[in-house]
Amino acid sequence: MSLKPTSPSQMVEATSDRSDSSPRLSVEGLVGGYGSVPVVKGMSLVAEPGTIVGLIGPNGSGKSTFVKGIIGIVKPLAGTVQLGERFLQGRRPDQNVAAGLGYLPQVADVFGNLTVSENLEIGGYLHRKVRPARKKHVLELLPILGGRLHQKAATLSGGERRLLGLGRVLMGFPTVILLDEPSAGLAPQAVKTILSYLTSLREEGISLVVVEQNVRAVLSIADRVYVMMEGQCAMEGTATEIAGDLVGLGRAFMGHARDFVGPDSARPTTPEFLLGEQSRESEIEKRGSMI
Ligand SMILES: Nc1ncnc2c1ncn2[C@@H]1O[C@H](COP(=O)(O)OP(=O)(O)OP(=O)(O)O)[C@@H](O)[C@H]1O
Numbered sequence: 001m002s003l004k005p006t007s008p009s010q011m012v013e014a015t016s017d018r019s020d021s022s023p024r025l026s027v028e029g030l031v032g033g034y035g036s037v038p039v040v041k042g043m044s045l046v047a048e049p050g051t052i053v054g055l056i057g058p059n060g061s062g063k064s065t066f067v068k069g070i071i072g073i074v075k076p077l078a079g080t081v082q083l084g085e086r087f088l089q090g091r092r093p094d095q096n097v098a099a100g101l102g103y104l105p106q107v108a109d110v111f112g113n114l115t116v117s118e119n120l121e122i123g124g125y126l127h128r129k130v131r132p133a134r135k136k137h138v139l140e141l142l143p144i145l146g147g148r149l150h151q152k153a154a155t156l157s158g159g160e161r162r163l164l165g166l167g168r169v170l171m172g173f174p175t176v177i178l179l180d181e182p183s184a185g186l187a188p189q190a191v192k193t194i195l196s197y198l199t200s201l202r203e204e205g206i207s208l209v210v211v212e213q214n215v216r217a218v219l220s221i222a223d224r225v226y227v228m229m230e231g232q233c234a235m236e237g238t239a240t241e242i243a244g245d246l247v248g249l250g251r252a253f254m255g256h257a258r259d260f261v262g263p264d265s266a267r268p269t270t271p272e273f274l275l276g277e278q279s280r281e282s283e284i285e286k287r288g289s290m291i
């Protein structure tokens with residue numbers, strides 16, 4: 001199954017304003033937030049073509065703000081966002097989508113009052129001439145949506161809605177997709193389905209930056225992983241390296257527990273993913289020494 005358009009000329013037409021069909025995404029020293037005080041404080045990340053990059057970190061560490069800074073929803077105060085040869089920082093989100101970035105937000109990823117078909121067409125608004133062929137290919141890749149084309153998006157299950165959001169993004173011929181918690185709120189089977197679609201997109205040469213709370217899930221598919229803490233990169237490595245450094249992960253996720261002031265009921269606890277069945281007891285010991 002291919003995500004590419006039916007003919008090379010369609011691909012050329014859809015992406016004629018792009019100089020490179022498999023560009024590298026390189027973010028350097030991004031600073032940004034919602035007022036004068038930045039939430040993201042100099043975060044860098046590289047996504048090589050055809051790889052999955054995981055972005056994890058505790059709640060409020062700035063993951064969503066960082067990806068909003070890349071796509072352009074949050075205007076960076078400093079830093080660069082480079083896709084291939086082109087610098088994207090400071091440009092509008094729609095300009096960055098035209099340049100090849102795709103973005104699946106953490107919430108509100110589809111238009112509930114529109115049908116599945118209409119949602120897909122909106123995603124391809126920049127590519128009207130090749131939109132029917134593209135839609136056919138996206139539906140081949142996400143066949144669950146094919147039988148629901150005339151159903152309102154609001155009536156889809158959580159997993160189907162997430163796949164429709166992904167389909168809408170794919171309609172824009174992205175070369176790099178930023179996904180903010182694609183597995184959030186989904187049942188384990190739906191998480192597996194989403195993960196398998198993400199790995200098949202990687203096989204098509206698309207790069208994916210996947211923000212996740214489900215650390216186990218992202219470690220299972222990512223090539224490289226970045227751990228964010230308080231707006232900066234706390235750890236970076238291959239998924240194997242990061243998965244093997246439970247102490248480092250514990251520090252990144254629990255670092256603030258040591259200085260925590262407040263009721264015990266609100267004290268940060270060791271995330272579930274750090275408490276694997278075999279290592280649960282030793283991790284509890286480590287946790288004791290960390291707090
Ligand atoms: N629209 C906003 N206006 C003001 N502050 C915001 C806004 N969105 C997020 N913040 C603040 O920015 C900080 C980082 O939030 P962000 O959503 O980027 O974190 P996150 O790592 O994605 O967290 P989570 O894992 O809970 O999704 C938080 O302190 C949050 O309260």
Ligand SMILES: [Mg+2]
Binds near residue numbers: 063064106
């Ligand atoms: Mg978030």
